Amino acid sequence: MLPCFPEEISAGLFGHGDIPDAVLGAAIGSIAAGHPLARYLLSGELLSGGVGLIAVTAMLVTWVTVGIVQLPAEALMLGTRFAVYRNFISFCLAIIIALLTVYTLQLLGLA
């Protein structure tokens, strides 16, 4: 999935407003799996490819906090209800964090 991103960017997947970008970024981060190191490398590529900081931040956050791939294991060990609620809340909070982070930096004149 990851090698497809540059084509998706050029196809105009991002850049449709702060909230849609944040939701899309969060969705990509939720289904992405791999070493956390990879998320910085991919994020850097996305930023240099023209994707906004809000989308990239949402992806960075959900990469670790939401785990669709790990959901069956989490549900098995900690309970299905807990796993579903926690991942859903984490997804929503990631969007809020992405917006707040970028708006805070803009407010402070740092972005």
Place this chain on the structure above:
Amino acid sequence: MPKQRHSGLGGWLFLGIVLLGYGLSFLLSPEATADAFAFFRRVMRQMFPVLGLVLLLLFIANLLLTPATVKRYLGKKAGAKGWIASVFAGIFSMGPIYAWYTALAELQQKGMRTAFVATFLYSRAVKIPLLPLMIYYFGLSYTIVLCLYLIVFSVINGFLTERLMPHKT
């Protein structure tokens, strides 16, 4: 005494579904299945050393931590120190998440609050060893602001998750 976990067929069923998934995907796309299996092997290689550490910690915890101790520091009445402990434990936890599910399930059996489990899992987003890389890509200001929000929201995540869970009688 902590309630004994019921060991049903769920684990075997899960394993069976995974093996069936691998089998079916091999029939449809052997290359993609080989990639997926390579990914699985890589994760397992990363996980085993950490799993060893987790099993050692579990052994020590079983020796030293009584349910009363866990309840005092991570239970319903732990208060602020419970939140702080779970945030910092999440930040400093290492390795793949799979290894930590077992440890958290064990601690939950001993009385760890649901909110603290969720807080631990969320605060793992702050990775101390990877902060230099984050600063390199996004700058110091961004890193500080994002990390502060992650810490605050890990507590909110724990609070909300617990609120949604049904209360045990």
